[in-house]
Amino acid sequence: MTATIQEFEKQALKLPAHDRAMLAERLIASLDELSAAENEQMWVEEAEARYEAYKRGELTARPVEDVLRDARAAL
Numbered sequence: 277m278t279a280t281i282q283e284f285e286k287q288a289l290k291l292p293a294h295d296r297a298m299l300a301e302r303l304i305a306s307l308d309e310l311s312a313a314e315n316e317q318m319w320v321e322e323a324e325a326r327y328e329a330y331k332r333g334e335l336t337a338r339p340v341e342d343v344l345r346d347a348r349a350a351l
Contacts, residue, residue: 288299329335
């Protein structure tokens with residue numbers, strides 16, 4: 277997260293709950309306006325960031341079989 281985003285977050289968290297909810301709604305709605313290419317690019321960047329974090333040892337991994345078993349059990 278960049279310093280600018282951290283500062284925005286810090287300021288947004290100071291807002292009253294109602295204003296934070298309105299801001300969150302507007303931000304989420306703005307994502308619906310992304311083109312398919314922009315959306316795909318964001319997912320590629322997220323996947324790459326997560327993979328790099330995994331390689332640095334900042335994230336752990338589990339076998340897909342375990343994840344699916346746990347997900348099915350939760351249903």
